[in-house]
Amino acid sequence: MFNAQYFRTYITLVETGSFTRTAQRLEMTQPGVSQHIRKLETYLGKALIERQGRRIILTEAGRRAYDYALKLFAEHEQFRHGLDDDLLDSGECRIASPGSVGLMLYPYILGQQQMQPNLIVNYSFAFNHEISADLLSGRYDIGIVTEAIKHPDLVCEKWHQEPLCLVVPADFAGNTLSDLMGIGFINYYDGINHANALLKANYADDFRSMSHFRHQGFTNEVAMVLDAVARGLGFTVVSRLVLETSPWQRQVKELALSQSVDEVLYCVYRAGAPLPKRYEKLLNGFTEQRLIEKTPS
CATH class of the missing domain: 3.40.190.10 (Periplasmic binding protein-like II)
Known part of the structure; x- marks a missing residue:
């Protein structure tokens, strides 16, 4: 049976290189650490470590299991933060726009991601009618389009010009x-x-x-x-x-x-699905930057 705690113990063992230090860090007994590693090896059907005196050496399967475990817990943290709609600088954003909008909006968003590593943005380039259909299917959370869209299940608001x-x-x-x-x-x-x-x-x-x-x-x-x-x-x-x-x-x-x-640009999203605040920060930040750029110095 899959058990995330076994992977957590394994990550700690690899990082500390010691059953004793792993037990201390996780507030477990040393036999408890050994039991977690044995059960993880049984679950995976592969030996993960080899002991050489007091040292532990990772097998090839052990190295791959370590990489997987790191990815597993990183995705878990991203998912957990993504559930909090009040977070401004973390979580996933799914956005689509025509290419004419994305030429400047997407580089701006990449800059925000560089400053906020926990912000994950999936950005797609598409035509207006494709964006409408994909919003309704749940593929995107918001679309920035160049024409107003009228649909009972979509909210369309003027955003920028x-x-x-x-x-x-x-x-x-x-x-x-x-x-x-x-x-x-x-x-x-x-x-x-x-x-x-x-x-x-x-x-x-x-x-x-x-x-x-x-x-x-x-x-x-x-x-x-x-x-x-x-x-x-x-x-x-x-x-x-x-x-x-x-x-x-x-x-x-x-x-x-x-x-x-x-050219008037519109923000479109599904009716009855309020947007997390991180979207508002991204979109407002872009319009504020454009205002500064267009204001003579």
Whole structure:
């Protein structure tokens, strides 16, 4: 029969290298320690240690059992802490977002994990409709999406907003709608919606629909869309999050516009399932950091 205490005794024995010191540390008798080790070896069907005088030597099975035992108790502690919804810096977080959001949110979360080793975050990149389905199935606890979701079993709240940027090749010299139509449009998931919103606000007299533009290509990976723009293949409209994290920043430029339009991001989670406070700290921390970054010094 599996007994976690036998593994705990075994870990202590390996760390102390002595039956006597193990008994003292665990407040047991030395025969009691020996009994735990024998029962663990019987359970596993393998010898775990060899005695050489007063020394103990681990067998190959013993080394593997020690590694497993350490992992077992580490996961146990993570699980135990994860059950406490009031803990801010420990426990598991399961989050999903489109790539355009994750480009900056995920690196921020990794930084938080570096500072808080007991914080475990599983982050997935997915499209809005996939996130909705996976939230309902329990795969994620929260989703950050670029469109409001209406579903009786989901709560959808405005969370954050970022300016949209009209991005053109670095050597682009035009500024009119006709100039943009001349080089064509690079599309991606959400690209048409973003372009419609920004161009309508800034070229109200001339703009009708993105269907009037020559489409130069499509990629489902928003992180790559500026590569096409950098090569002079067309323009696109992306969130500032995407532009700021792009390796092609020097090969493209943002076209100055008079009217700003924001992309609104929404936090979605299952109705009737209040989020642990660690989620609130993560999301609030990100928005506070973005506010600082956008405030002129």
